[in-house]
Amino acid sequence: MAAAVTTPAGIHSLLETQQQAFNRAGAVSAETRKTRIQQVIDLLVDNCDALADAMGADFGEGQNGGRPRAFSIMNDILGSLGSLKHARDNLDTWLETDSRTPFAPYDQMGGEAEVMHQPKGSVGIIGTWNAPLFTLFSPLACALAAGNRAILKPSEVVPQTAALVAELISTHLDPEVIAVATGDAEIGAAFAGSPFNHLVFTGSTAVGRKIMRAAAENLVPVTLELGGKSPVILGRSADVDDACRRLAIAKGTNGGQICISPDVLYVPAEKLEASIAALKTHFCALYPTVDDNPDLVAAVNDSHLQRVEAYLADAEDRGVRIESSHPDAASSTRKRPLRLAINPPADSQIMQEEIFGSALVIKTYNELDEVFDDIHSRGRPLALYYFGQDKDEEQQVLTQTLSGGVTVNDLLMHAAMHEAPFGGVGASGMGHYHGYEGFLEFSHARTLFRAPAYDPRAEWGMLPPHHDQFETMMRAQVTKD
Structure with missing residues (x-):
């Protein structure tokens, strides 16, 4: 397995590798999505104590560090597992066909319509230090449920936690599916400026503005989970x-x-x-x-x-x-x-x-x-x-x-x-994760219309050359009813 990337060039290369793998693979089955989610669940469960210790050490010195092990387990590990298990257990329902009613009169002529929810590609997730696992793995649950791949960027403020997350993911997971980038603000800026298919940032409003500006250079859609008073x-x-x-x-x-x-x-x-x-x-x-x-x-x-x-x-x-x-x-x-x-x-x-x-x-x-x-x-x-x-x-x-x-x-x-x-509004952010809305956030809603075999437009006088009553026909439909 590849090690975590630590340079801007490494981020760009890894992202390109993931996006190429995504394009080669095509459709992402429900079973593949569940397997990927389960791999992350297994990683967190198997390394629960080590991750809690790392978070405690990052928050301070002493036997239990500056953060109780029990709190880290409750807040970050159980919180992350809750998001992952909820996505795994509800995925089949989320993937059900989303049928829509075609416009008249095609709805009476055999026309069909639906909305496909397709994965976007590779999602970049920038976590924060105060909930260093939850802000990575909770949005990851929704991104994987939607069929995406992901690169995580843990906060450099909690270096021991970031290093352990990078080591575990690099050792146990396929980097073409889930990978990690670590480093300081320079790496964070390169990460935010990379052409992901979606970008998630949790942190301050001030930094959120910088993230959105960087993402705009590549027209990358963003989910910003910020704060406020x-x-x-x-x-x-x-x-x-x-x-x-x-x-x-x-x-x-x-x-x-x-x-x-x-x-x-x-x-x-x-x-x-x-x-x-x-x-x-x-x-x-x-x-x-x-x-x-x-x-x-x-x-x-x-x-x-x-x-x-x-x-x-x-x-x-x-x-x-x-x-x-x-x-x-x-x-x-x-x-x-x-x-x-x-x-x-x-x-x-x-x-x-x-x-x-x-x-x-x-x-x-x-x-x-x-x-x-x-x-x-x-x-x-x-x-x-x-x-x-x-x-x-x-x-x-x-x-x-x-x-x-x-x-x-x-x-x-x-x-x-x-x-x-879960999400903000205005200065506190945009977009959501958690549950079905998180699945939708990381999916592309693609409208699909299946036309009926018979095309009546010529018979209705809708096609050129237009007869002299065509404008009258159109004008008659401009009503307030």
């Missing part, structure tokens, strides 16, 4: 304590380093202090200590830690009230307590940038319209959350906001559904 709206009918318990769970997940992690919590002004107290209490119950807590995920590296700390320092310099779940916690590692920034100004860094760490903005409101105005002042978020029992208010939130996905009375849950599309 995902809001949480606490309605007046919400159970504050339960909402804050669930919010503490979400902010603790992966140390807040997740694309759908909540960034801004909107609370009624009269419930501010109760919300702060409940958040701190529940976060402390989940994580009684910080530095020595094996359940708490560390910032992935010093650069990302200092980025979040700089947001908080900027807010504090502006006179913003900062509350900490563990005000006396030591900071000898990259693990941090939950910090709350109360009503920061709109031009503060923490309100301008996605946090992606163990911090949360809390903003008070009196009327819900204030919340909508503030949400609309920024790009569309990848996720939105609402807590409350008022169905009219819930409907108001759903109809007056726009986001990638929504969870009501909890957080993060909508992204776990394999049977529903």
Whole structure:
């Protein structure tokens, strides 16, 4: 088996090899697709512990690294397996003939129509560091189900995980079907600028713009899974304590380093202090200590830690009230307590940038319209959350906001559904993966019309030379019915 490619020339050569193999092979049967998916499932299952260890090591030092093995298994390995198994088990249904009704009067004359869903060719998948396996293998599940080949580009921010993924795939899988490219930003730029048949990127909005510009040079269709400042709206009918318990769970997940992690919590002004107290209490119950807590995920590296700390320092310099779940916690590692920034100004860094760490903005409101105005002042978020029992208010939130996905009375849950599309809108991305919509994303929808044996157009006076009533016939059909 070939080793992972590490140069721009290697990427171009590998892509050409895959695309030539795709063209030679022709139709990709359901059994071939299932076999390829199963090979990836087997690889993840057989190497579960080694992959979890690599992710832990990339997030920090120590026996368990900076990320618990159990969390890495749950989030990345089980999450990936869920996507792969769902695609494998539902593929036959997805591949059923998609019949369509031909236009009149050919529908009455024996004409037939359908939409074929054909593979596009070779898909490039650029993963991210915060979910280094899931952001590679979940879209891969849909790409393989659609009959494509793929080249994966793991994030260089998690080098041990990237190296192990490259080694395992290069050793166990056919590079003409699934291969890996590794390297820094230069390799990433070459990858994004290669003439794939489809390109997937998970990461920041800023980098997403660069990816889309690079892909446009080759007219490569893109799926962008980005981020944004995902809001949480606490309605007046919400159970504050339960909402804050669930919010503490979400902010603790992966140390807040997740694309759908909540960034801004909107609370009624009269419930501010109760919300702060409940958040701190529940976060402390989940994580009684910080530095020595094996359940708490560390910032992935010093650069990302200092980025979040700089947001908080900027807010504090502006006179913003900062509350900490563990005000006396030591900071000898990259693990941090939950910090709350109360009503920061709109031009503060923490309100301008996605946090992606163990911090949360809390903003008070009196009327819900204030919340909508503030949400609309920024790009569309990848996720939105609402807590409350008022169905009219819930409907108001759903109809007056726009986001990638929504969870009501909890957080993060909508992204776990394999049977529903996951993706952003506007600044938070475009396109979907997961489930049938992911299968469609990586397929070319090819319309097919089978004409009936008899062609009536001459008999109807539709062909040249046109008689003098032809225009009258056409004009008579221009109606509002």
